[in-house]
Amino acid sequence: MKKAFRHIHLWLSVPFGLIITLVCFSGAMLVFEKEVTQWLRPEVFNVDPQGRQPLPMDEVVRRVSATLPEGVQVTGVTAFPDPTKAWQLPLSKPAKASVYANPYTGEVTGRGDRLPFFATMFRLHRWLLDSRPSGDGVFWGKVVVGTSTLLFVLVLVSGIVIWWPRTRKALQNSLKIAVRKGWRRFWYGLHVAGGMYALLLLLVMALTGLTWSFGWYRTGFYALFGVEAQAGGGHGSHNAKSQEGHQKQQGRKGKGDKNTDRTAHWQTVYEQLKQKNPDARQISLSDGSASVSVNRFGNTRGADRYQFDTRTGQLTGYTPYNELDNSGKIRGWIYSMHVGSWGGLLTRLLWFVAALLGATLPLTGYYLWIRRLQKSPSRTSGHRPS
Structure with missing residues (x-):
């Protein structure tokens, strides 16, 4: 039995190992993207209150709108309880575009664009830097990443069978990474023990990540929780869908509309929601709808x-939130479990380390396989040191 699983483990790892390394490494780089971006661009995200009160929301929208190109409009405002944080204002175009503004002056502090490094890491993680084809062409980067991730699940499961110790002493020894017994023993320990320590988290990342790769998998995954996947297969949040609807509404309005009448009462609504939700993490408003996010355990995208x-x-x-449609909830849960944000800073740190360990597994596996080939060319189906 173990011999068969060793063959599966090896011959699925060899052709797809480098891809898994790239996907895991880029995923680890994205875990703390928000914090790193805000640290590198404080002039965009941070403001100095100087003892002032924020301007009314409609006035901030008006001042920001005056700086936008013709045909581009503000579709909403996200305000944060921290008085030192700039407000985020999503735009009607391009897709997912936004700017940040000083709530005390209405001055635009910068755009909400991804830093080039993180934009590259995201495209590498999702599509191996491939670009979405026009028309009905095959999105090869997405297919390759999805296929590699699916096979990675099989590699991890086969690794459990190969590794499973027969005695408690063998279990204790196999979970140690020796640092004073030579490089070969160190790489072996990192491959075996590191893989076991990160196994559960890597499986969670892979099984949730596959919902972005294959429609058939997403449908089945949702069905396990008694939820029907929405047509189109997207994992977009409620805010993204709302923004798309607002963009369509804005497209039907005259070019002279600069977000005046429709935002006249946003400040009134904001004050009501702020009073009702003193522990709010952020409050977002758009045409006729609003959402209030709080620091809750679990679905970090959940909101009232x-x-x-x-x-x-x-x-x-x-x-x-508890009464929202289950399809919306599961999208948020999938995202929170995939990136490790469901439990706060601690789980994100664990996910970061596990993803880095996942990136090392193919590399250490290649090393052990090549060493074994050099020592015994006729035997290529295992990693065990002699």
């Missing part, structure tokens, strides 16, 4: 939803 009358600013509807 509100509806309001744009003519009066009166709240007209409320849907708490």
Whole structure:
């Protein structure tokens, strides 16, 4: 039995190992993207209150709108309780574009674009730097990443069978990484023990990540939780879908509309929501709808939803997170589990280390395989040191 699994483990790893290394490494680099970006660009995300009160939201929108190119409009505002943080204002185009503004002056502090390094890491992680084809062409980068991730699951499972010790002493020895017994023993320990320590987290990352790669897998994954995957197969958040709807609404408005009438009561709504939710992490408003996110354990994309009358600013509807549609909840849970944000800083650190260990597994496996080939060319199906 173990011999067969050694063959599976080896011959699935050899052709796809380098791809798995790139996917795991780029994924690790993305774990703390937000913090690193804010640290490198403090002039964009941080402001000095200087004892002032924020301007009304409609005034901030008006001042920001005056700086935008013709045909581009503000579709919403996300405000943060921290008085030293700039507000984020999503734009009607291009897709997912946004700017940050000083809430005390209405001055644009910068765009919400990804740093070039993280943009590269994201494209490497999702598509191996491939570009989405026009029309109905095959998105090869996405297919290769998805196929490699699926095979990585089989490699991890086969690794469990190969590694499974027969005695408690063997278990203790196999979970140690020797640092004073030579390089070969060190790389072997890193491959075996490192793989076992990161195994569960790597499986979580792989099994959730596959929902972005294959429609058939996403449908089955959702079905396990009794949820029907939405048509189109996207994992876009509620805010992204809302923004798309607002963009369509904006496209139907006249070019002279500079977000004045429709934002007149946003400040009133914001004050109401702020009073109702003193522990809010952020409050986002757009045309007739708002969301309030709090620091909750689990789904970090979860939020309570509100509806309001744009003519009066009166709240007209409320849907708490617990009563939201399950399809929206599972999208947030998949994302939170995939990136490790569900448990705060500790789980993100664990996910970061596990992803780095995942990146080393193919490399240490190649090393052990080549060493074994050099020592015994006729035997290529295992990693065990003699």
